[in-house]
Structure formats: structure tokens, C-alpha cells
Amino acid sequence: xxxxxGLPLRQKVTVVVMLTCASALVxxxxxxxxxxxxxxxxxxxxxxxxxxxxxxxxxxxxxxxQDVDMARxxxxxxxxxxxxxxAAVYTTxxxxxxxxxxxxxxxxxxxxxxxAEVRGGGIExxxxxxxxxTPTGTLYLLSxxxxxxxxxxxxxxxxxxxxxxxxxxxxxxxxxxxxxxxRPLVRLAATARRVSRERDYSVRVRCEALPEHDEIGAVVxxxxxxxxxxxxxxxxLRAHQLDLERQVLHRTAELRGAKDAxxxxxxxxxxxxxxxxxxLDAAGEGIFGLDPAGDVTFINPSGxxxxxxAVADLTGCxxxxxxxxxxxxxxxxxGCAICGAAATxxxxxxxxxxxxxxxxxxxxxxxxSTTTFDPGGRPAGVVVTFRDVTERLAIERMKDEFVSTVSHxxxxxxxxxxxxxxxxxxxxxxxxxxxxxxxxxxAVANTDRLGRLINEILDLEKMASGKVELNRRETDAAALxxxxxxxxxxxxxxxGVALEVTAGAAELLVDPDRVLQMLLNLISNAIKFSxxxxxxxxCGAVEEGRYVMTVRDQGRGVPEEKLESIFDRFKQVDASxxxxxxxxxxxxxxxxxxAAAHGGRIWAERxxxxxxxxxxxxxxxGRAPAExxxxxxxxxxxxxxxxxxxxxxxxxxxxxxxxxxxxxxxHAPTGAAALSILAASVPSLIVLDLVLPDLDGFAIxxxxxxxxxxxxxxxxxxxxxxxxxxxxxxxxLGPTQFITKSRIGLHEFEERVIGLLPGxxxxxxxxxx
Amino acid sequence: xxxxxxxxxxxxxxxxxxxxxxFELVNWDVLSAATGRAGVTVAAATPVDVILLDVMMPExxxxxxxxxxxxxxxxxxxxxxxxxxxxxxxxxxxxQELGVQGLIAKPFDPVMLPFRVVEILxxxxxxxxx
Numbered sequence: 001x002x003x004x005x006g007l008p009l010r011q012k013v014t015v016v017v018m019l020t021c022a023s024a025l026v027x028x029x030x031x032x033x034x035x036x037x038x039x040x041x042x043x044x045x046x047x048x049x050x051x052x053x054x055x056x057x058x059x060x061x062x063x064x065x066q067d068v069d070m071a072r073x074x075x076x077x078x079x080x081x082x083x084x085x086x087a088a089v090y091t092t093x094x095x096x097x098x099x100x101x102x103x104x105x106x107x108x109x110x111x112x113x114x115x116a117e118v119r120g121g122g123i124e125x126x127x128x129x130x131x132x133x134t135p136t137g138t139l140y141l142l143s144x145x146x147x148x149x150x151x152x153x154x155x156x157x158x159x160x161x162x163x164x165x166x167x168x169x170x171x172x173x174x175x176x177x178x179x180x181x182x183r184p185l186v187r188l189a190a191t192a193r194r195v196s197r198e199r200d201y202s203v204r205v206r207c208e209a210l211p212e213h214d215e216i217g218a219v220v221x222x223x224x225x226x227x228x229x230x231x232x233x234x235x236x237l238r239a240h241q242l243d244l245e246r247q248v249l250h251r252t253a254e255l256r257g258a259k260d261a262x263x264x265x266x267x268x269x270x271x272x273x274x275x276x277x278x279x280l281d282a283a284g285e286g287i288f289g290l291d292p293a294g295d296v297t298f299i300n301p302s303g304x305x306x307x308x309x310a311v312a313d314l315t316g317c318x319x320x321x322x323x324x325x326x327x328x329x330x331x332x333x334x335g336c337a338i339c340g341a342a343a344t345x346x347x348x349x350x351x352x353x354x355x356x357x358x359x360x361x362x363x364x365x366x367x368x369s370t371t372t373f374d375p376g377g378r379p380a381g382v383v384v385t386f387r388d389v390t391e392r393l394a395i396e397r398m399k400d401e402f403v404s405t406v407s408h409x410x411x412x413x414x415x416x417x418x419x420x421x422x423x424x425x426x427x428x429x430x431x432x433x434x435x436x437x438x439x440x441x442x443a444v445a446n447t448d449r450l451g452r453l454i455n456e457i458l459d460l461e462k463m464a465s466g467k468v469e470l471n472r473r474e475t476d477a478a479a480l481x482x483x484x485x486x487x488x489x490x491x492x493x494x495x496g497v498a499l500e501v502t503a504g505a506a507e508l509l510v511d512p513d514r515v516l517q518m519l520l521n522l523i524s525n526a527i528k529f530s531x532x533x534x535x536x537x538x539c540g541a542v543e544e545g546r547y548v549m550t551v552r553d554q555g556r557g558v559p560e561e562k563l564e565s566i567f568d569r570f571k572q573v574d575a576s577x578x579x580x581x582x583x584x585x586x587x588x589x590x591x592x593x594x595a596a597a598h599g600g601r602i603w604a605e606r607x608x609x610x611x612x613x614x615x616x617x618x619x620x621x622g623r624a625p626a627e628x629x630x631x632x633x634x635x636x637x638x639x640x641x642x643x644x645x646x647x648x649x650x651x652x653x654x655x656x657x658x659x660x661x662x663x664x665x666x667h668a669p670t671g672a673a674a675l676s677i678l679a680a681s682v683p684s685l686i687v688l689d690l691v692l693p694d695l696d697g698f699a700i701x702x703x704x705x706x707x708x709x710x711x712x713x714x715x716x717x718x719x720x721x722x723x724x725x726x727x728x729x730x731x732x733l734g735p736t737q738f739i740t741k742s743r744i745g746l747h748e749f750e751e752r753v754i755g756l757l758p759g760x761x762x763x764x765x766x767x768x769x
Numbered sequence: 770x771x772x773x774x775x776x777x778x779x780x781x782x783x784x785x786x787x788x789x790x791x792f793e794l795v796n797w798d799v800l801s802a803a804t805g806r807a808g809v810t811v812a813a814a815t816p817v818d819v820i821l822l823d824v825m826m827p828e829x830x831x832x833x834x835x836x837x838x839x840x841x842x843x844x845x846x847x848x849x850x851x852x853x854x855x856x857x858x859x860x861x862x863x864x865q866e867l868g869v870q871g872l873i874a875k876p877f878d879p880v881m882l883p884f885r886v887v888e889i890l891x892x893x894x895x896x897x898x899x
Contacts, residue, residue: 415787415854435790
């Protein structure tokens with residue numbers, strides 16, 4: 001039975017049916033055969049018994065007559081019955097009387113009752129021979145079971161044949177009929193397998209003509225119903241899943257969006273924070289925060305530097321105490337206009353002085369102090385922005401002084417005119433009298449002087465603000481010098497001074513009127529300060545690619561320390577002296593402006609052995625510097641320029657312009673970038689913006705001086721403001737020029753850059769443009 | 770107090786000349802000097818009743834000259850009036866602190882100059898002395 005369990009249903013049904021059939025048939029046939037066996041054997045015994053009775057009756061006479069032959073004769077009658085193997089007749093005393101057959105018979109026979117029975121392999125029959133009522137002997141028959149066995153064998157064979165045929169038929173029928181049962185089940189199973197394998201719930205078990213009341217039909221229908229339900233559920237589930245997936249996708253997208261937004265926000269915040277930090281770091285103004293105790297919460301680098309500290313020095317320290325150290329009277333934090341928090345939101349601003357760390361110097365500042373409040377509305381301290389106004393105050397002072405000087409210079413001749421005319425007008429003086437005439441002379445001379453002064457002031461102002469357009473023309477230098485000398489000849493003659501001209505020929509590209517104005521100014525100065533009988537020498541010559549004009553006198557000269565300041569406005573060595581000679585104090589300032597406008601330079605030296613030597617050197621016209629550079633680049637020379645500029649637009653223009661003529665450029669938008677570039681290689685030229693977001697120009701120049709072996713690099717420094725001469729000294733590397741952004745056009749800016757390149761023919765330009 | 774003698778210190782020759790003439794016309798004695806230092810020397814040598822002193826002069830300016838005058842026993846008590854084109858408020862205060870008597874602005878009316886000087890010295894000036 002166990003082996004059957006693994007069989008397919010069809011075989012199982014077949015086996016079951018066949019077993020059932022076989023067992024039924026075997027039992028039936030067995031019963032039939034058993035019945036036959038017993039009945040046949042009974043019949044055989046009965047038959048033998050009957051035969052024995054017949055023979056006994058026939059043989060009674062032979063025994064009575066002791067006729068053995070007759071007895072034998074009678075016994076041989078059993079020949080017809082081949083199954084009888086022996087027959088014998090015994091006397092009453094048990095002695096064998098006669099016998100027949102081949103099989104042995106008992107030698108003697110005990111008296112026995114009549115009857116036949118199966119004994120050993122055969123049937124024995126005994127019959128008492130009775131003669132006229134008197135027993136005379138016994139008949140013995142022995143039959144073998146040969147025929148019985150034969151008929152039994154035949155019967156068995158028949159039964160077996162019938163059995164086999166029946167079973168074969170049953171098998172045929174079963175194999176046909178089992179389909180009725182198994183086919184739906186097999187289909188069901190196949191479908192179930194397919195469903196479970198393929199998860200295809202849309203399949204159905206086909207069950208044509210399966211009545212509903214059939215259990216299998218019911219199962220199949222229930223299964224189909226179940227499948228349908230599962231399919232529905234599955235579809236619902238799939239729909240739900242799809243929906244879920246959509247939702248998940250949607251949510252994911254939303255989340256991603258939210259995350260992106262958050263990331264963007266964080267980046268924005270970081271950028272803003274960096275931006276704020278950059279602003280703080282880059283701000284030219286000092287910015288610091290204090291808590292109500294006056295302790296620093298933050299301070300920017302500018303602020304720390306202005307106060308004479310590093311940012312690290314000040315972190316957490318009491319800044320109020322430091323910046324007001326030694327102030328009298330001592331002011332508490334709360335009472336301090338700068339450091340004290342106000343009770344209500346307010347912004348205080350004003351001017352004050354702070355003590356700088358290190359040297360303890362007082363620095364004048366302008367400040368804005370804003371009280372900050374914590375969320376609870378309590379004052380949390382102050383944020384102070386301040387600006388060191390030392391320079392501005394100095395500039396204001398200079399401006400005031402200048403205005404004051406100009407007004408004084410203008411009022412002086414006006415005073416004389418007003419006085420002279422006042423006296424004449426009052427009728428106190430007769431016009432014709434010498435005194436009256438003298439007053440008129442004074443009025444006229446001072447009117448001229450006033451006019452000259454006004455012209456020169458205006459002239460100078462125009463020059464300084466770059467409003468003067470040079471009307472450059474090709475000009476013969478020698479002719480220009482001779483022209484100047486001729487113009488001054490009368491004045492020289494009046495002063496008894498000789499005027500000599502040595503003029504080297506050259507073609508200049510200048511505004512001849514302006515150069516002449518300069519020369520006349522220099523010559524008239526020279527004559528004014530010359531003693532009679534001395535000589536003023538005027539020379540012009542080409543030197544090192546420049547045309548150099550000199551005016552030399554033999555006067556008393558100017559002290560060494562004033563050689564530079566005489567070019568400042570109203571800075572005559574001895575005003576009374578010059579005014580005696582009709583000077584305005586602006587001539588040399590104008591000369592310097594004219595020289596600068598021509599890309600040249602003018603300076604004064606003490607002449608040997610005595611007197612003054614004024615030199616004006618200016619570039620000779622030639623190929624434009626840019627063309628020259630281009631030619632050098634063509635020749636294979638490598639020129640690279642480092643542009644340190646945080647303004648991307650300006651840097652972009654410069655880079656484009658320089659790259660166009662083949663100059664390699666490297667742009668550093670920050671001081672740090674500049675330092676790393678400079679650490680790697682030394683450029684041919686540095687263009688340096690003074691104010692950068694991180695480091696300033698001073699720091700970069702100092703760094704280059706300290707860290708770059710060949711630090712004498714040509715340098716162009718520019719800034720939005722004027723650079724003082726002290727600052728210029730600190731900012732110089734190799735050949736260095738300083739320019740003020742607002743004073744100079746982009747084109748000139750580029751010309752300066754090109755002009756500064758190593759080996760370029762450089763115009764000698766002094767100071768700021 | 771009727772001044773008898775006035776000293777004019779100014780580096781501008783024309784102005785000296787005009788100022789001198791305006792005092793001469795009212796018969797005052799007038800002395801002049803082209804520099805502060807020369808003026809102090811004159812004042813120390815010759816008694817003067819009032820000094821008209823230019824403020825903006827090369828080398829030694831008005832305040833410097835006042836300091837020199839104050840340093841000398843002989844000139845310390847002489848009243849000084851500034852004659853100047855620098856007459857802005859801040860300048861006026863500075864001059865007052867120097868202890869000078871008053872201030873006459875350039876350009877001045879030469880006809881009225883002696884009268885302004887007298888007014889300032891008497892303290893009866895209709896204009897404030899500064």
C-alpha cells in the first residue's frame with residue numbers, strides 16, 4: 001500500500017479497482033473450486049463405496065465356494081475403472097482370499113466396518129461380504145485420486161483463465177472508466193500546478209458536462225470559484241500594488257523633491273553663511289559683536305587689524321576694556337556709546353576714538369552701534385561697525401587746507417586791488433599824483449595776477465581730473481625748445497641772464513602748446529631765481545629711447561628735502577620771494593601734470609656746482625607698446641601675467657585683451673589663489689587690485705617680498721582710492737606703477753599693463769595717474 | 770586811547786603799501802615789516818601802539834609771530850590785530866585763543882581801516898572783534 005501512495009491518481013484508481021476486482025474474483029473462484037473439490041471427492045468416495053457394495057455382493061458366492069478364480073474374475077471387473085489400482089477379497093478371519101491389480105494390498109485385514117475413506121494418496125473402501133445374512137468376508141478396494149486430480153486441475157485452469165480474462169476486461173474497463181473520475185482531477189491538479197507555478201489566476205479547469213452534484217464537479221467548480229476569487233483579489237491586489245507603487249513613486253518624488261529642496265536650502269544656507277562670512281571678512285569696515293559684558297562674540301579681520309590685533313587675540317576677550325583703555329573718565333560698558341546695549345531697539349552712530357592695541361594709539365572712528373535682542377526681548381549685546389577715519393580726516397584736513405590756501409591766494413591780490421581802488425575811489429588820493437599812480441599800478445598788477453592765478457588753478461584742476469585733452473601732433477623737439485627760448489629771451493635780457501639752447505633733433509608726438517607752456521614755466525622760474533650774469537641752459541637730447549629736456553640755472557637752488565615738494569600746489573620754497581617775481585605757486589604743479597599727461601616724468605635736482613636742474617623725460621614715439629609685445633611673442637618669448645582681481649568683469653576684460661595679443665594670463669580672484677599661484681611660478685608681471693575679499697594688496701606684496709626669490713616682479717597696483725606715497729613704498733616690488741581706478745580708462749589701464757612688461761619701453765610715470 | 774604808531778606785518782608788499790597809505794592819510798605813524806621775525810625786531814626796537822599782523826605768511830605765520838611777541842618782554846603787551854583772508858569760524862576761534870585783540874578780514878576797506886583798528890582797541894566795535 002505504501003508504494004502506491006507515490007503513484008499518480010490514474011494508476012491509483014486502476015490499482016484500487018483491479019485489486020478490488022481481483023480479490024472478489026479470487027474469493028469467488030476459490031469458493032467455487034473448494035466446493036467442487038469437496039463435492040467431487042465425496043462423489044468419488046461414494047462411487048467407490050457403491051462399487052465395493054456391488055462387488056461384495058457378487059463375490060459372496062465365490063468365498064462360500066472357495067472359488068478363488070471366480071473371485072478373481074469378479075475382481076477383474078474393475079478394469080473398466082482405471083483409477084482403481086487394487087481390489088482384494090479377504091476372508092472373515094482376515095486372510096487374503098483373492099486379489100487383483102498391481103498395487104499392493106494389505107496381507108491381512110482386521111475386521112472392519114463398511115465404508116470408504118480417503119487415506120494417503122488414495123481412497124480405500126471396505127465392504128463386508130454377506131451371504132445369506134452371514135458375513136463371509138471383506139472386500140477391499142483401493143482407488144487412486146488420479147482422475148480426481150485431473151478434473152481438479154482442469155477446473156483450476158478454467159477458473160484461472162476466467163479470472164485472467166475477467167481481470168483483463170476489468171483493467172480495460174477501468175482504464176476507460178477511471179477517466180471519468182480522474183480526468184477532472186488531473187486537470188484540476190494540472191491547473192493547480194500551473195496556477196501555483198505561473199501565478200496565472202485567469203486559467204480555469206475545463207469541466208464540460210460535469211454535473212454540479214458530482215463531487216469532483218463541485219470541487220472543480222469550487223476550485224474555479226476560488227480561482228476567480230483569487231483572480232479578483234489578485235487583480236485588486238495588483239491594482240492596489242500598482243496604486244501603491246504609483247503612490248510610492250509619487251511619495252518618492254515628493255520626498256526627493258523635498259530632499260532636493262532641503263539640500264538646496266542647506267546649500268543656500270551654507271552659501272549664504274559663506275557669503276556672510278566672506279562679506280564679514282571682505283568688509284573694509286571693522287565689524288564686531290559684543291555681549292552686554294563687553295566681551296567679543298565675533299570680530300572680522302578688518303576690525304581686528306584696525307584695532308591692532310589678530311582675530312584670534314580677541315576671541316572672548318573684553319573688547320570694551322581694551323578699546324577704551326585709559327579713557328578718562330572711565331566709562332562702564334552699559335554707559336558706553338559704542339559698546340553699551342540700549343534698552344530699546346536703536347541704532348547709534350557717531351564719531352569716537354578707540355585705543356589701538358600694541359602702540360596704544362588713539363584712532364578716530366566713525367561707528368554704528370546696533371543693539372541686538374535675544375528672543376526674550378532682552379538686550380543681547382551690540383553689533384558695531386566702525387571705520388578708521390584717520391585717513392579721511394587727513395584728507396579732509398588736506399582738502400580744507402587746500403581750499404583755505406586757494407582762498408587765501410585768491411584774496412591776496414584781491415585785497416590789494418580792493419585797497420588800491422578803495423583809496424582812489426574815496427578821493428583821498430589824486431590819480432595824477434605819484435601815490436595815485438602807484439595805487440593804479442598795484443590794482444592793475446594784482447588784477448593780472450588774480451587772472452593768472454584763476455587760470456592756473458582751473459588749468460591744474462582740469463589736468464588733475466583728466467579733463468584736458470592733449471592735442472598731440474608730430475612736433476620737432478629742437479624747434480620747440482628754440483621757440484621756448486626765444487619767447488623767454490626778453491625776460492632773460494631784463495634779468496641780465498643768458499639763455500643757451502642745445503637742442504637734439506627728434507620727432508615727438510606731443511601737444512606742443514602744453515610742452516611749450518611747461519618749458520616757459522621752467523625757464524621763467526630759472527630766470528627768476530638766477531642772478532644777473534649767470535646762464536640758464538636749455539637742452540634736449542635722445543637718451544635711452546626717451547627724449548630728455550633739461551633746464552639748468554646757476555641760482556641758489558632748492559634745499560634737498562624740498563626737491564619733490566616744490567611740485568605740490570602753492571609750495572614755493574619762499575613765497576614772498578616768488579611773489580616778488582610774479583609767481584602763483586602753481587607753475588610746477590602744472591608742469592608735472594603736463595609731463596604725466598604725456599606719459600613722461602619731470603623731476604628736480606640740485607645742479608653741480610650750484611643751481612637747479614629740471615628734467616623732463618618723455619617716451620619717443622615708436623611702435624605702439626602692444627605691437628612691440630606682439631612682435632616679441634612672435635619671436636617665441638613667453639610672457640605671462642598674473643591678474644589678481646576679484647571683479648570678474650574687469651578681470652575678464654583684461655584677460656581677453658591680453659590673451660588677444662598672445663600674452664598668457666592667470667587670473668586669481670582671491671589673495672589666497674594669488675599666493676598659491678605665486679608659490680608655484682613667478683609671472684612676468686602682476687596686476688594687483690589693492691582690495692580683495694580675503695587678503696589685501698599689502699599682504700600679497702609683503703608675502704612676495706618674503707617668499708619669492710626673484711621678487712622684483714613688475715607690478716601694477718590699482719585701487720579705488722588714492723594710494724599715499726607711504727603706501728606706495730610698502731607696495732613696491734620691481735618696476736611698480738600705481739593707478740586709481742576712477743582716474744583711468746580701461747584702454748590706458750591696458751597700456752599701462754603692457755608698458756610694465758619686462759623689457760617694454762616704459763614711459764617714466766610718477767605716482768598716480 | 771589814540772594810537773600813535775602802527776606796525777604792519779605782511780609778506781605782500783602791495784598790501785603793506787596800501788595799509789600804510791590808509792594810516793598815513795589819517796596821520797598815523799606807520800612802520801612795516803615783510804616777515805614776522807622782522808616785525809618782532811621792529812616792535813622790540815621801536816615802541817608801537819598796535820600791530821596789524823598777517824596770518825598766512827611763509828616761514829613764520831601769524832600765530833608764530835604772536836608767540837614770538839609774547840616771548841619778548843618789550844612786545845608782550847602790544848595789542849595785535851590779525852589782518853587775514855582766513856576768516857572761517859574755526860579760524861576765528863583759534864585766533865581768539867591766541868589772545869589777540871581782534872581780526873580784520875581781507876579784503877579790507879583801506880579808508881575805514883584806521884577806524885576799525887580804533888574800534889577794536891576801544892572795544893566799541895559795532896561788529897564783534899572776531
